[in-house]
Amino acid sequence: MASRNQNRPPRSPSTRKEIGDENPLDKRRRVGAVGRGVGLTGTGRTRQAFAVVNNRQDVTTTANADAGNAEECPNHEFTKEEVEALLNEKPKAKKFDLKAKYEHAADHNKRLKLCVKWFQQCDESHVLDKEKLKNSLESAEKKCIDTELEKKNKEEELNAVISQLRDSNASLQEKLSKEVSEKLDAIDRHRNENEARVAAEKSVATLTEELEKAQQDIAAANERAASLDNTHKRLQEYILSLQQYNSKLITDLETVRESLKRVEKEKLTIVENLSTLRGHCSSLQEQLTLSRASQDDAVNQKETLVNEVKCLRGELQQVRDDRDRQVSQVQALSAEIVKFKESTGKSFAELDNLTMKSKSLEETCSSQREQMRILELQLAAANEKLKMADLSASETRMEYLEQKRTMQELQDRLADMEHKLIEGENLRKKLHNTILELKGNIRVFCRVRPLLPDDGAATEGAVVSYPTSTESLGRGIDLIQSGQKYPFTFDKVFNHEASQQDVFVEISQLVQSALDGYKVCIFAYGQTGSGKTYTMMGRPEAPEQKGLIPRSLEQIFQSSQSLQAQGWKYKMQASMLEIYNETIRDLLSTNRSICSDPTRPESAVSGKQYTIKHDANGNTHVSDLTIVDVSSIAEISSLLRQAAQSRSVGRTHMNEQSSRSHMVFTLRISGVNEVKILPLIAFTLNLFISPLSSVTLTFPFPFLC
Template identity: 50%
Template structure:
């Protein structure tokens, strides 16, 4: 219950839909499989179009919810400020208020109230995301409309340009005709001049003939002038056409600038959405990490504040009491002064009476009696004054004690603050030691496993999807994680609906909250071994929709969602650059193929998008344990960008289709191979390593997928090859003499990884959905068998060129690890 209640809303790192999106569960058409996977944000493919499946994302609205966003308002929830907010009316202020909202329960342990508020908070987050998705779709539609308008304008421009070209050609043709006529006329004029000369010579003989010749020459000159005027008008038309063409070019440039602006606005909107989601994710992580520490500090602060308040209250009471005593003392002193003054006056009067009334004894006795009374009152007042002075002294003593208590509390607060800072320093040092110890543990663990020769198995659980959470809230979680020190991070328990519990232990277990970077940290040492001359194989296994492709590929263009393959390649190139300073030079070659319906396809070959292999490929193993595929395209790469373009090309060519339980399901096994050859001239040593990264197709149950036609054939081929892989693992575990590698193309291709001298790691991906409990149990059992297989000690492939006694040496792992 605590684990299910601790499910936090997970924010996608980008505006794209979740890689585990299963929102559309309609029947699958019987068309041909799609060739191409959208892992780069763009796709060029034929119908049917399928949506992108990004694994390990927690927020994805269903198709029915997207259809009803514009017409149905969100019901009242009770969260202040969001009772009437709908996706279409949510503003930036609503989003900021939603992000700043804090969950408040009736008490510290009011988990039910906080859970209800959290569910409503998740619903509001989904509404916010749907609003952002609608905005993105609107921008995309506007972009498409603009592109269509641009295409129409381009077509109109091309039509106008062709017309102008045709008119220009006609004008040029007419101009050539005019020039030819002009030349003819010039020739005729020349002949006329000759004739005129002859006529002038004969002028004296034939005057009439000369006049006719002159008139003919004048007519020819007029025609020539008319032709020249026509030529000038034709030139003016050419200049006008050139100006029109220039204006059309300027209009085309303005259209291109407008299109670029629209694309920039769309990219800005996408970046804004991604920034908002990242900021919210950072806030949620910071809140969860500081919650426990804040509670402890708040308790200590409250205790110190209470002590300070008590001391201040006590001090204030003492000050008030002292003030009252001072007022009473002043009043008593004033009364005493008055009485003393009265006593002096009475004494003077008494003296006067003594001098004046000695004659009267009665008056003298009266005065004596009054004097005695006054003396008694004076003594009482003196006694009262003494008591007041003692009270003032006592009040001053209490005030000094209160001040000393306050000072003591201040010293204690400073000591507690120093202790807290010391504890924080010790905590940071302990965390650093834990990180260093964890790195050392991984290295030692890798060394032990290499010496044992076992296949390493990592288990990864994908997060719950929205449709999964609805079923989990009513039931006990299917997957649980032991908290004991021995099994922490390595154990996983699967609880079936009948209550039966199955326990499994692997080399590492990743929960749904673990990101791509944390997963890669665990295998980075294994990837590094490929540069050291080892054969390394990493493959993902699990049912369809469990997150295999997300684990292996992810989204190479997103820093946080990049999978094992792009991160491994980045590390390979970065490490090769570091080793180059030590005298090493590396040659890296990449190839990528898929096994579709027991047929090998070259994903990097030109023209591989049509889905039909142009060649027959065969797998060959040599005596040194190396594997090769005949006629397979091998491309030499020198940097990560080149490999990224190859991955993009291969993803577009891979067979992908929609099934009833997965929006975009891989219909083939994909194998990416990186061959690394290194040479160090200083020590005259050569190493040869291979890195195989494999994304297996997911196992499927026909009862759930309902596949027919081509999908049925693909499912049968996938299940057959995975069953052959299970037979090979069983034979290796039983140490049979015959291992049935040739039962399928997949097992025969993986023969060096399963039975050779390579370092092999398997990711078993499972789903937390209760409906997939049986498939998850089968995957975990298969992974346990793989983990128990002994495939031999990995060996390093090195070649010392300076000594024949070392030529072709293959070092044992025990001597290099």
């Protein structure tokens, strides 16, 4: 709509920018499928674009009166203030008064055309004035040239007269002495000649002044012509900017549509990447847990090896001490042997004994040396194991830090992708809302029902025809009766060959808009037998003949499944009732089969009192209704079939089994986001089917996420 457009039309160079508050947008959209035609009425007032008309008085009238005055006064001249007011004018009608908005837009368009026409007239008048000034300039130049020629001729004549006077004066001076009597006559003639010369000089001065004046007039005319040229250029630039603004609006609309498609694709890609990153993050978490466990094992092994090394070092030191002690004993025994050999009185038996002791000590010393060597090898192996444990611990620590850094990067990427996903979703909602507003918040569709065998032998072509012009193609329909044609125009016309899917394609955008949080109402209007129930319900057993209600529910389930990838979990509950002769009946009640009399209230059989209640939030519900948990479209289809069998129907002239009651189907959706720990969100979807005049699909409570 015009009120939501952030762009402003270009202004003329002399105007100043003024900023006005934008009216809030109403988010309610209505779409209707009509059989014959529905008239919408509305009143509103528009702001007066011109502050002064004719006598410069302030006048506030309706949009039709403004348009009439604009047509009756085509010669009105506009000022800068009036043009600014016209360009910056905004509607002041009510939110839902679309007729007043439309009338104001039509009036505003007429006044803009009038203003452009006035600018074109001014341009044409400026061109005429410019041509007149050029003609006057050429005539003035010709007059100036003629004046200069006359001046030159008079100067030549005066010069000739002066030369003659000089000659005569010389002759008179020569004859002065001779002709005294003629002196006075000569003086008189000389005086007369001087007077004639003075008069000639005065005429020359007058002609010079006239020439300067003509030159000044020429300069002023040139300045006026230059100013007119500048004004003409500014007007041409302003008209060109208006044309560019119109083309810009058209390109903006195409850009918005392309951006919406691109955002949808990016959203799907982001959701897939998000699920992949979550799986990768969980695997990294498991690897991190295993790394931490292996690190703990390595630390324990390191401590065990350190303790073993300490024990081995102690044993090695003890063995070294024993070796030193035994070496000292061997040396002492060697000294004693020497003593015994030198000394006498010692027996060979003692010598052999000492020799045996020395050999045993040497063997013990060699065994201890071997044991020391083994212990040294074990110590070196333990030191090598300790180094390996240190290296393994450092590698484990580096892997842990690397995995921690990778996990942090993945978490950052995950948060960034979630942020982009939220931004993409918000942009999709905004672009989707913009497209629907450009199409119109209230749209009226017409669907032509094909002829049935019971309708007679009349052909459709003799009654209904579709125009083929560019403006009315797909939007117009002509009804022919008694040889007279009655044309009708709608936002969309579905011929008798249109399928249920073709109709739902136009409606699916509104279902998505309802899921985005906007109030939407869809209802079918027409006489008995025109196909309202078929359009809304169809035949659920045949996939191609499903109506708007089953297809809308399928779209809702698909949207909920796509949102599960973002951490949402849903619980859905359904209930159905019918209102027959102002009596409420539960179509899902187990006592429904007991009550065979449709005129008998169900409360008399089940003992339940069905009352309509309103809570503090403005929500409406019916007490003691049977509520069934559902998790798939198949379960809802089963409930719809059960309710259709329990509904009250009757025979009419147009239909063998015509719906005779109002049916209300309520689907309550509760959602919670476990990933973001968001609060519980409830969304109620009500589907209404009325018997005689209309079938309604409405979304009274928005789904906020």
